Amino acid sequence: MRLDGVGRRYGARGPWVLRNIDLDLPRRSLVRVEGHNGSGKSTLLRIVAGIDAPSKGRITGRPRSAYVPERFPAALPFTAVGYLTHLGRIHGLRGPAAARRATDWLERFGAGGHARTPLAELSKGTSQKVALTQALLADPELLVLDEAWTGLDPAARDVLDRTVAERVAAGGTVVFVDHDPRRLAGAADARYRVSGDGLDRLPAGAGTGTDARPADAGTGIRPADVETGARPADVATDARSAHNGALPTGPRVIIEAEAPGAAGHPTPRDLTGLAELPGRPYVTRGPDGGTTVRLAVAAAHSDALLRALLAAHPPWHIRAVAPAPPSPPPAAPAPDENRYP
Template identity: 70%
Template sequence: MRLERVGRRHGLRGRWILREVGLDLPAGALVRVVGTNGTGKSTLLRLVAGVDAPTEGRVTGRPPRTAYVPERFPVALPFTAADYLVHLGRVRGLGRAAARARAEEWLERFGAGEHARTAMAELSKGTSQKVAAAQALLAEPSLLVLDEAWTGLDTGARAELDAAVRGRLAAGATVVFVDHDPRRLAGEPSAVYEVRDGRVRERENHEPTRPAPGAPAGPAPGVPAGPGSRVPAGPGSGAPAGPGFRVPPTPAPRSATPPRPPNPAGPRPPRPDHRLRRPPPAPRRPPRRPGRRAGRRRPGVRRPHHRPHGGRGALGRAARRAPRRLLAHPSPRPRRRTRMTALLRYQTGLLLRSQRWLAPLLLYVAVLGVGISVGEPVLGALGLTAGALLPVTAWSVRICVTQEPPAARNVVAAAAGRGRAHLAALVTGTVLPVLVGGVAVLAVTATGNRRGVTALAAATAGLLAVLACALTGAAVGALVSRPFVRAPGWSLSALVLGSLLALVTTGSPAKHAMTALITGARTPIADPPWFAAAGAVLLAAVCAALACRATARLE
């Protein structure tokens, strides 16, 4: 992975945080980033993880499996710890069973297994940070970015995270981390970069590898390493002059523990270190006899039942049904369709569990209940049904775009890409109002006064008008929320004004669709608004593309 002349600033005219950054991050490297507070260390890590896009320069060679741990992980998510990890595992390409099994394993390793069924809002700061570290290690990432990930962890969890970092390095992954504790992984980084005054410079002489605890210190400069070696005589050397002088051997330090008596049976042979050796290959099974069915069981012989690590935990039977090959080997690169489906499932779960959908739904039902009267022509009622959906869809899109805390949004962006995650939020906020509007159209068509208009023609015209108004409202919601308008007050004001203009402005797809239905209510002719629906599709696609492209640069 390489960063070439990368620069980053917030907004279009904000101050530059980083300029002319050039980094080479080879596979299997441990890179440490140091610097004082406010110098841009977190900004550099977000650029490396793919959370933010560079304002200038380019980033190449980023691995497809990237994980990011923010400094402060939010707890305001409407999931339990296990459900959140399963969603993130599926976003990274894991199946449901494998994601549950790995979620249980990492929660147990970090000492948070008993909190698997606890709501995220009820977790403490340290337990939330354990969940953040677990989500990053679910799919064995090839690039692991840690922004003070050890903050808030207890001693055991910190040691486990250190071991996990060493495990990823042994597997050939790249790890980039920031931590203000100089003893964190001391002596192990391949390179140390310092961020100062908007520039990133490599430290030539970073801390050397420290000796293991209990190991003797190395010889001082100018002193021979072993006993009996010659010492050069000279002024200031501290050794007596004369040829052939030898340093007497240094006596061994005395220990408080008395030495053990010798073993009468002789010295024991050294134990082999099984951690450094691979187990012998299993014997190959004999070839199966021809004609024997594969599923036949011998009487009295039970098949062995393999259970993954932590199979009796709190995550249920799905973890026990996880294939062992998914737990032992890294997950393949997920397909875009699978990743997008997981993102839509995640955004839908956020919207439904947060219950923020209730206010737009009640507004829509209230408008229909007040505006539609008994005996009204069906086409006129369908026009009101479609027009009322425009501000509701804009409101729903704004809710979905802003419902995630920034840190949780950055985690998902590192896993799937900032633009793809934003697109999933836009689609979720659009699809649900369209479904509600479709149900309303069918209900109005079935109960309204058709006056010579067939039910099929009325339903077709109503569904096309609902699609045109909903997509126009989605375009309004995409333009009046983040990343273009981030202040809540200004965003809400722009939403109301934009919805009103979209309903009355000439050339708007929503106005064209409503005009076609209201005009058809005076005559028994239903004219389906095909061109309005096509124009709304094009408008929504353009606005969504602009929002997805701008979200990584303006935030």
């Protein structure tokens, strides 16, 4: 999707809120928009999402889009699941499928117990979970989040962080604004600042005043520098991890990620260091044999592992996130021809 020369003002003679905006939003990308209050961030996001129309300029290549506003209008005459089922039908889903997806997403965000609660009776945090669910029902190709983490509990914020990674890994585009400079710090493929009535692209790693990442926000992964907990040198060079070849038991998630900067190939010691990440993932090289690795981790630890990869400095590029297929049963031992009955 691309914006060329886009501008927006309210009224034929009103001042320009945005003017001459050029913005490229490629597939499989995470884009952060920054700026002070009242700078026009929300106006830009509404235009990107198709909620608002530009006063001038051209938008091309708009994909199937979904939008989570800063303030969700909760005073509507529906229950949570009734509202979401209605919106699912608008997205082209059949009623039962829409209700099932709505319930699944509410459960994932920890709001399943409020499915039958009238919207007007929901708390701010639960209303925000409904707003997120309506945006995710139909797997949007473009997801636009305007302060979408506001009001969420820590567990739901973690779920949203992972959902963003999943959307990007699936080939989608996510554009977001958040007041917390640590939100997905270092993970964005591009960062822009709305200033005056224009839009400036920020260089990678640049501090931006109130949006700068605090110096103590964490050192990231830095896989080549990981020393603590390193395994002995006899860890196999195909990186079967600190588990010495043992996969995590129970439900697992596979995360395919590309090394930061894609400079050179990860060394065995780098991959051994990755095995010390949250959940102590089982690490193998990706199919390209280069900078891509696959990390298998118990499902209970997958959110923490994704956060660590996204918050690395520089960040890892998440290429895919998917449940692991069930492990095959152990093979029966070969018959011993030297044994006698």
